[in-house]
Amino acid sequence: MPRREATPAPADAAGAAPEPDVDLSRVAELVAEIDPRSNLIALLQRAQDAYGYLPEPVVDEIARLSGIPASRLYGIITFYAQFTTVPTGRHKCFVCHGTACHVAGATRITEALEQELLVADGETRADREVGLDSVACMGACSQAPVMRIDDETYGNLSADETRKIARKLLAQIAAEQGGGSDA
Amino acid sequence: MPEATVPAEGVRVGVAAGADGRRRVSVCAGTACVFAGSMKIHEAFAAEIAAAGLQDQVEVGIIGCHGLCSQGPLAVVSDGDTYYPRLKLKDVKTVVEEHLLGGQVVDKLLYVDPATGERIACARDIPFYKAQTRIALRDVGVIDPESLDEYLARGGYEAARKALTTMTPEQIREEILDSGLRGRGGAGFPTGMKWKFAAASPGDVKYIICNGDEGDPGAFMDASIMDGDPHAVLEGMLIGSYAIGAHEGYIYVRAEYPLAVKRLRLAIAAAEERGLLGDDALGSGWSFHLKIKEGAGAFVCGEETALIASIEGKRGMPRTRPPFPAASGLWGKPTNINNVETWANVPWIVANGAAAYAAYGNDTCKGTKAFSLAGKIVNGGLAEVPMGSTLRHVIFDVGGGIKDGKKFKAVQLGGPSGGCVPASLLDTPVDYESLAATGAIVGSGGMVVADDTTCMVDLARYFLQFTQNESCGKCVPCRLGTKRMLEILERITAGEGEEGDVERLESMALNIKRTSLCGLGQTAPNPVLTTIRYFRDEYLAHIDDRRCPALSCEALIAYTIDPDACTGCTLCAKKCPVEAATGEKKQPHTIDQGLCIRCDACRVACKFDAVKIVSGPEEIAAAVRAQHT
Numbered sequence: 001m002p003r004r005e006a007t008p009a010p011a012d013a014a015g016a017a018p019e020p021d022v023d024l025s026r027v028a029e030l031v032a033e034i035d036p037r038s039n040l041i042a043l044l045q046r047a048q049d050a051y052g053y054l055p056e057p058v059v060d061e062i063a064r065l066s067g068i069p070a071s072r073l074y075g076i077i078t079f080y081a082q083f084t085t086v087p088t089g090r091h092k093c094f095v096c097h098g099t100a101c102h103v104a105g106a107t108r109i110t111e112a113l114e115q116e117l118l119v120a121d122g123e124t125r126a127d128r129e130v131g132l133d134s135v136a137c138m139g140a141c142s143q144a145p146v147m148r149i150d151d152e153t154y155g156n157l158s159a160d161e162t163r164k165i166a167r168k169l170l171a172q173i174a175a176e177q178g179g180g181s182d183a
Numbered sequence: 184m185p186e187a188t189v190p191a192e193g194v195r196v197g198v199a200a201g202a203d204g205r206r207r208v209s210v211c212a213g214t215a216c217v218f219a220g221s222m223k224i225h226e227a228f229a230a231e232i233a234a235a236g237l238q239d240q241v242e243v244g245i246i247g248c249h250g251l252c253s254q255g256p257l258a259v260v261s262d263g264d265t266y267y268p269r270l271k272l273k274d275v276k277t278v279v280e281e282h283l284l285g286g287q288v289v290d291k292l293l294y295v296d297p298a299t300g301e302r303i304a305c306a307r308d309i310p311f312y313k314a315q316t317r318i319a320l321r322d323v324g325v326i327d328p329e330s331l332d333e334y335l336a337r338g339g340y341e342a343a344r345k346a347l348t349t350m351t352p353e354q355i356r357e358e359i360l361d362s363g364l365r366g367r368g369g370a371g372f373p374t375g376m377k378w379k380f381a382a383a384s385p386g387d388v389k390y391i392i393c394n395g396d397e398g399d400p401g402a403f404m405d406a407s408i409m410d411g412d413p414h415a416v417l418e419g420m421l422i423g424s425y426a427i428g429a430h431e432g433y434i435y436v437r438a439e440y441p442l443a444v445k446r447l448r449l450a451i452a453a454a455e456e457r458g459l460l461g462d463d464a465l466g467s468g469w470s471f472h473l474k475i476k477e478g479a480g481a482f483v484c485g486e487e488t489a490l491i492a493s494i495e496g497k498r499g500m501p502r503t504r505p506p507f508p509a510a511s512g513l514w515g516k517p518t519n520i521n522n523v524e525t526w527a528n529v530p531w532i533v534a535n536g537a538a539a540y541a542a543y544g545n546d547t548c549k550g551t552k553a554f555s556l557a558g559k560i561v562n563g564g565l566a567e568v569p570m571g572s573t574l575r576h577v578i579f580d581v582g583g584g585i586k587d588g589k590k591f592k593a594v595q596l597g598g599p600s601g602g603c604v605p606a607s608l609l610d611t612p613v614d615y616e617s618l619a620a621t622g623a624i625v626g627s628g629g630m631v632v633a634d635d636t637t638c639m640v641d642l643a644r645y646f647l648q649f650t651q652n653e654s655c656g657k658c659v660p661c662r663l664g665t666k667r668m669l670e671i672l673e674r675i676t677a678g679e680g681e682e683g684d685v686e687r688l689e690s691m692a693l694n695i696k697r698t699s700l701c702g703l704g705q706t707a708p709n710p711v712l713t714t715i716r717y718f719r720d721e722y723l724a725h726i727d728d729r730r731c732p733a734l735s736c737e738a739l740i741a742y743t744i745d746p747d748a749c750t751g752c753t754l755c756a757k758k759c760p761v762e763a764a765t766g767e768k769k770q771p772h773t774i775d776q777g778l779c780i781r782c783d784a785c786r787v788a789c790k791f792d793a794v795k796i797v798s799g800p801e802e803i804a805a806a807v808r809a810q811h812t
Contacts, residue, residue, distance in 0.1 A: 037496075038496065039496065040496030041476075041477075041479050041493065041496050042476075042477065044479075045477065045479065075498055076496070076497070076498055079481060079498040079499065079500075079655070080438075080478075080479035080480050080481050080499070081438075081479070081480030081481060082438050082479040082480035083479065083480075097400070098400035098401050099400045099401035099557070099558070099595065099598065099629070099631040099642075099645070099646075100400075100401050100557035100558050100563075100631055102400075102642075102645050103558055103559070103631065103633060103637050103642070104558075105783065108782055108783055111780070111782065112760075112782065115760065135439065136398065136400050136439070136482070136649070137398075137399070137400035137401060137402070137403070137439070138214065138218070138439065139214040139215070139403035139406050139407075139439075139440075140214045140215040140217070140218040140252075141215065141252070141401055141403065141555065141557030141558075141563060141631075142215045142252030142253040142255070142557060142563030142564055143215050143218045143219050143252070143253075143255070144557065144558075146218050153217060153218045154218070155215070155218040155219050156219075158784075158787055159782045159783060159784050159787075160758055160784050160787065160788070163760065
């Protein structure tokens with residue numbers, strides 16, 4: 001549930017993953033700012049903040065600049081749930097599955113979102129517009145079940161209410177895409 | 184059983200007045216209230232107060248978790264501590280015009296006591312608060328957590344001043360030992376003893392750590408302290424650093440608590456700027472530097488050796504003890520780790536004396552303990568009671584009993600490491616030893632209340648799925664054992680249980696407890712063992728009868744419509760996302776079992792209680808037949 005698997009990037013026909021085109025200059029700045037020897041996790045957190053995820057070239061660059069083997073870096077990246085090696089959705093939905101939310105029907109909230117947004121729990125839609133994830137506990141137990149979509153929080157949800165919110169998000173995405181193609 | 188001490192005084196809930204004695208509206212900015220929309224309420228107050236021309240007489244501020252989260256979003260007006268719960272945006276204008284401008288308390292917006300129907304104006308008079316004794320939470324929900332001045336105005340850092348300038352480190356350690364304070368993270372080890380070990384360890388460089396990796400789902404006490412009263416943690420650690428001889432400290436905060444990180448950072452910066460922390464703290468000559476480390480999302484990091492590995496930038500995997508951290512901890516140096524709530528108690532004990540703290544509690548456990556109350560309980564929120572209070576006191580006197588008039592079934596204590604305590608044991612005192620005897624634990628203090636619609640087998644499956652997912656994989660019993668147990672539980676809740684499953688679960692559970700490396704594996708089977716112990720019948724109903732008595736396990740239930748109750752209003756058909764509920768207007772509707780996804784939307788929508796959930800092969804067949812007669 002909370003731990004995201006480090007899914008390998010999809011391989012192309014030749015068997016090699018396409019290298020994402022990434023500007024690596026920010027990595028050097030971060031390594032200069034944060035000592036990789038004493039503060040490695042913070043460094044990876046800041047790198048993920050900067051790039052949205054930890055693509056292979058970024059991890060390789062951290063390894064090259066710090067002298068820490070990439071294998072050790074991946075050991076850490078795959079251990080902690082916060083890190084991801086695949087890009088996340090532009091809109092991020094998190095459904096709380098803490099104990100209080102579980103007994104209040106969080107599973108039904110996740111199912112409603114899966115059906116409306118056409119994305120499986122723990123995954124990002126192929127068009128990278130929406131990602132759906134479960135989290136362990138947001139600490140808002142008295143408003144259970146709760147979820148967060150981007151910066152907006154929702155409490156005391158029903159499956160029906162969740163579907164309405166999901167449809168609003170889809171309408172928003174459609175409007176954004178419409179606006180984008182006009183421009 | 185030991186008697187609980189009757190609280191000597193009620194809780195201090197009263198918000199601080201504004202600067203220069205101005206009146207103040209304090210809006211609760213605890214997590215649950217924020218989810219309920221309190222930040223919009225805060226903005227509305229600022230706008231309405233400005234519109235009324237009151238901005239010079241009334242200030243608008245925020246407070247940390249006020250406690251009664253199920254009444255959020257809420258605000259408290261400083262004159263008379265008038266308590267306005269469940270505010271809607273349109274109510275804000277009414278409060279500003281009638282109360283702040285007109286001087287009249289707005290009766291219709293006040294809290295209504297569900298037991299008596301009486302309206303209560305002052306927060307202190309509400310039973311939920313009256314039944315508590317707040318020490319660790321003394322200033323949470325009272326002061327603005329981002330204001331050092333408000334903490335100082337309530338006597339903040341006076342305990343540290345007393346400790347650093349008038350006491351020897353040994354005197355402080357004795358004081359903490361005499362207070363009877365035990366680790367509030369759940370293990371219950373005497374804090375003073377821990378401090379003595381770390382102080383006695385040879386070496387010039389020592390560390391202290393605050394464990395803020397509160398990972399139990401359903402627990403939010405530590406979050407509320409860190410984001411509601413961060414200086415209490417800082418002051419406790421400053422006192423501890425001097426008592427132990429550590430010049431450096433770390434606060435390890437769970438990744439999911441960005442607000443706590445922000446408030447702690449602000450608090451450290453403010454305390455350093457005023458000379459309360461850092462070199463020559465409080466002008467005492469003692470130096471103490473404090474840093475924050477953010478976790479990256481791994482439940483096992485709440486275990487102290489895993490937490491230390493994580494601070495060192497490694498995979499957060501536990502190691503065997505001994506050596507204990509007191510001898511060899513962070514970077515191989517003597518290290519003392521205490522939980523957030525433990526640290527927050529320290530300044531109070533130093534200021535008021537060990538005897539004052541030990542006056543609360545019972546024979547084995549002194550002082551108070553904070554709990555988060557959640558689940559099917561009327562007063563969901565944050566509460567602190569003397570150790571040794573009964574579960575009944577916490578759930579019924581403080582918590583107000585069970586929601587929607589339903590029946591109490593069990594309370595789950597201590598999250599994934601804890602267990603379920605049934606109704607027959609409600610008079611168990613809340614202390615480490617008494618709760619351990621039930622198979623549950625005090626744990627960090629999460630209490631999730633279950634009513635008769637909560638399936639105990641599913642609850643056990645839920646917790647095991649959690650621990651299985653969070654198992655670091657280092658030792659085999661935890662990595663594979665919890666996986667096998669989870670598979671059995673998944674089968675049972677899917678209606679595919681086999682004879683002998685319960686016995687298999689019990690035998691595996693005992694082996695995993697005995698042979699796992701760290702606390703995560705050693706306690707992971709507890710939710711399963713306690714539910715089998717107290718709710719064995721429910722397991723057998725799933726396995727032998729293919730029936731879920733709580734009508735909760737999706738594979739074992741069906742939604743049907745009672746033709747006698749259905750009026751044919753068509754609402755269920757409108758709400759059904761898969762067109763399983765159908766029927767003619769004003770004619771009884773039916774639910775197609777092949778299409779139904781058991782999303783509950785029809786049952787929630789139905790105003791005539793006509794949608795029924797049934798479980799068991801025969802019961803389902805009968806109800807489906809009835810739909811078509």
